[in-house]
């Protein structure tokens with residue numbers, strides 16, 4: 001079997017890449033470890049930058065996103081017994097974020113690929129990459145061989161693509177945080193109109209949402225947290241303690257639909273290319289989720305890669321492919337810094353002494369009282385412009 005671009009992984013990066021390549025007349029095959037049902041139900045990110053929304057809409061897969069996504073013009077930072085709004089409409093006019101679940105994007109993209117006759121294979125559990133440093137790389141799986149011009153690893157942090165690169169080629173940068181997030185999806189009306197990022201002495205809490213009927217919450221917990229230690233009552237008690245800290249705010253509670261623990265880590269592998277293998281999204285880099293950047297970075301990578309591949313197929317020039325890693329890494333490192341900054345601003349670190357806590361409070365007060373400081377948060381949060389040509 002032969003295709004132009006072999007894509008490993010049907011997360012947002014792999015599926016969007018396959019779709020964008022199709023729009024450029026380039027064919028691809030997507031190989032996914034999990035079942036379609038699993039991929040469509042996996043609860044993860046929910047905040048889309050303006051550029052991510054625009055990319056999906058321009059690619060013709062934004063119809064449901066525009067109908068069901070929730071545009072937000074601000075977020076709240078809650079600390080010291082008060083809420084403080086970061087007002088995007090004032091600080092970054094014309095920019096909003098859209099709250100729309102990652103698994104909804106995955107559903108929309110799978111539907112679009114299948115409707116266009118795209119080849120997406122699920123439950124492929126033995127993908128291997130071969131001859132990636134040659135002009136004729138290929139993939140094997142389930143006794144089949146797929147010859148490709150290029151292979152793109154979109155298989156997330158734990159995938160097979162990055163480890164297929166020989167030792168010594170990549171430089172990796174990593175920061176592990178001494179805590180994790182307990183993520184909760186609940187069948188309950190959101191208790192606020194906008195997201196609440198709350199810093200408390202007991203740790204960070206986030207109130208987000210998915211729809212007028214579904215709320216999403218995160219709690220800072222220890223890195224080795226056992227889910228079994230978090231029955232629903234304890235989850236609600238802790239959310240109440242960390243969120244009901246301003247006068248007049250009451251948390252609506254109800255049925256919990258899903259719970260999971262996500263480790264917090266920053267990671268970058270450089271370069272994002274080896275021979276005919278390109279890495280995109282979480283396969284190349286991950287951020288702690290406090291800045292809501294992971295999914296948005298995956299979309300940004302895929303935009304750059306689509307343009308570079310289209311240029312190669314259109315002109316035979318590898319110029320843009322050669323510049324892929326450099327072009328992506330600028331944005332990747334900006335997001336790494338912003339995600340680290342948001343994480344440091346809002347979480348409780350066991351190693352913090354009283355001096356460090358006072359510094360954190362001062363920083364929060366500055367971000368919520370100075371327009372210059374608030375704009376720094378706002379412009380990074382809604383997403384900095386793509387580089388020209390990206």
Ligand code: FAD
Nearest residue numbers: 009011012013033044045155156159281282292293294295
């Ligand atoms: P993924 O979505 O990870 O997709 C990779 C795909 O490759 C998966 O479908 C996987 O099954 C498949 N795959 C893996 N190995 C193989 C293999 N060997 N062969 C074939 N296929 C393979 N970001 C936020 O901004 N906010 C959040 O709240 C948030 N929560 C998260 C919770 C969890 C548990 C995780 C893991 C990530 C979270 N993220 C969050 C990050 C965000 O979801 C990711 O940045 C985003 O999913 C990146 O998309 P991707 O397509 O690069 O990778």
Ligand code: DHB
Nearest residue numbers: 045046208289290291292
């Ligand atoms: C959500 C996730 C995030 O990481 C974040 O910073 C804000 C919202 C969410 O899943 O809704």
